[in-house]
Amino acid sequence: MDFTNFFSMAQNEILLHLGLFILFTFLAFLSRGWIGMIWTKDMFKSALTSFGILQFNVLFGGLFFLAYFYVKDTYEALKLPFIPPEFWEQMPTPLVWLILLLVYDLAIYWIHRFLHDKWLWPIHAIHHSDEDMHFLSWSRGHALEQSIIAIFVFLCSAWLGVNLTDFFFLVYLKAMHQYYVHTNIDWSHGLFKMIIASPQYHRWHHADVKEAHDKNFASIFPFIDKLFGTYYYPHTAVEVKTGFKGSPKNDIIALICYPFTQWYKMISRRRAKAASKAAIKNET
Ligand SMILES: [Zn+2]
Ligand SMILES: [Zn+2]
Numbered sequence: 548m549d550f551t552n553f554f555s556m557a558q559n560e561i562l563l564h565l566g567l568f569i570l571f572t573f574l575a576f577l578s579r580g581w582i583g584m585i586w587t588k589d590m591f592k593s594a595l596t597s598f599g600i601l602q603f604n605v606l607f608g609g610l611f612f613l614a615y616f617y618v619k620d621t622y623e624a625l626k627l628p629f630i631p632p633e634f635w636e637q638m639p640t641p642l643v644w645l646i647l648l649l650v651y652d653l654a655i656y657w658i659h660r661f662l663h664d665k666w667l668w669p670i671h672a673i674h675h676s677d678e679d680m681h682f683l684s685w686s687r688g689h690a691l692e693q694s695i696i697a698i699f700v701f702l703c704s705a706w707l708g709v710n711l712t713d714f715f716f717l718v719y720l721k722a723m724h725q726y727y728v729h730t731n732i733d734w735s736h737g738l739f740k741m742i743i744a745s746p747q748y749h750r751w752h753h754a755d756v757k758e759a760h761d762k763n764f765a766s767i768f769p770f771i772d773k774l775f776g777t778y779y780y781p782h783t784a785v786e787v788k789t790g791f792k793g794s795p796k797n798d799i800i801a802l803i804c805y806p807f808t809q810w811y812k813m814i815s816r817r818r819a820k821a822a823s824k825a826a827i828k829n830e831t
Contacts, residue, residue, distance in 0.1 A: 564598070564683070571682045571730045578733045579785070586681075593679040596797040600673070601686035603803065604693055611693070615701050615711060622705035629708040644717055647707065652767045654703050656775070658696055659764040669809035670695070673802050675753055678790035684729040684753075691806060724767065733785045740780070741770045750784040755791055759784075 575583030622629070635643050662671035670691045677684045704711045711718065728749035736745040744767055752763040762779035765771040772778035795801035801808075 567682055567726055571727070571732065575730060575732050579731075583731065583733070587679065589679040590681055592797050593677055594681060594683045596799050596802070597677070597683040597685075597687040599799050600688070600802065601683075603799075604686075604688070604690050607690050607693070611697050614694075614697060615704075618698060618701035619705050622702070627705070629706050632708055635709065644714075647709065647714065647717065648721070648767060650707060651700060651703055652765055653771060654699055655696065655766045656764050656771045658699050659766070660761075660777070662692065662695070663761050663764075666810075666813075669806040669813075672791065672794070672809070673805055675789075675791055676794040676796060676802060676805075677753070678788070678794070678796060680729055680731060680750065680753060680789050682726040682730045685725045687802075689803070689806060721767070731785060733783055735780070735783065741773060743767065744769055747783050747785065748780055750787065750789065751779050753789040754784055754787045755789055756787060759787075 572584055572586070577583075638646075659671075661667055670689050673689045674684075674687055674692065677687055701711070724744070728744050728746050730746050731750070732746045734745050735747045736743055740748065744765060748763055748769055751759045758781075759779050762777050763769065763772055764777055769778060769780075790796070795805055
């Protein structure tokens with residue numbers, strides 16, 4: 548293993564997050580004044596947890612890369628339909644980017660919606676566990692969730708007939724936007740609030756408020772939510788509580804184990820219910 552390379556990667560990652568910390572704290576100051584600059588002890592605790600989960604997921608980074616080529620090769624070997632490259636070649640580049648973002652966001656909308664379903668929720672709940680949201684909350688995602696999303700994104704790429712590796716710029720831009728929507732900046736994007744997701748639109752998705760549950764699933768384009776009846780934005784959510792009841796909060800081990808502990812509890816409850824039903828039937 549080349550340790551020089553490893554240390555320079557780690558250094559770049561720390562510098563990037565430090566830069567984002569300064570940028571988003573400054574933007575929060577512009578939107579909310581001095582209060583936006585305050586990083587409480589709980590926010591730092593939450594940041595450390597999210598950063599820890601990110602490092603855990605980075606360990607799977609190489610596997611995601613292998614999975615990408617595996618999905619692509621299998622898709623081609625099965626001769627499944629795909630859009631020919633000539634279709635994209637005749638289009639201006641910004642239009643290609645826009646179509647790709649739209650298709651990916653539509654796919655992510657539905658995957659995200661399914662992740663809120665009973666049996667998949669324990670995987671996604673980790674992302675919703677943060678009660679002190681900030682830009683790093685985006686990286687609070689379980690490796691299982693990231694694997695599910697990655698496989699669907701890879702399938703989309705195979706159908707679109709594009710190489711994800713040719714669109715690193717877009718992937719990077721989308722990552723920056725995701726960091727941004729998880730900040731506590733009080734911006735809703737005014738007239739453009741249906742066009743591009745804002746921090747306040749996404750904060751409602753994380754809100755621990757009954758009316759906001761299972762709303763605002765889109766990652767970039769809120770009009771997708773409008774289209775499918777899941778859009779919710781009554782007013783700014785800057786003071787609204789986030790997280791959910793029974794969340795492991797900042798316990799990193801409990802967060803990583805959460806899907807398995809929850810599934811175990813759910814199956815045990817189901818078995819106990821079935822056993823008590825059978826006992827009542829036997830008595831009658
Ligand atoms: Zn969600
Ligand atoms: Zn989120």
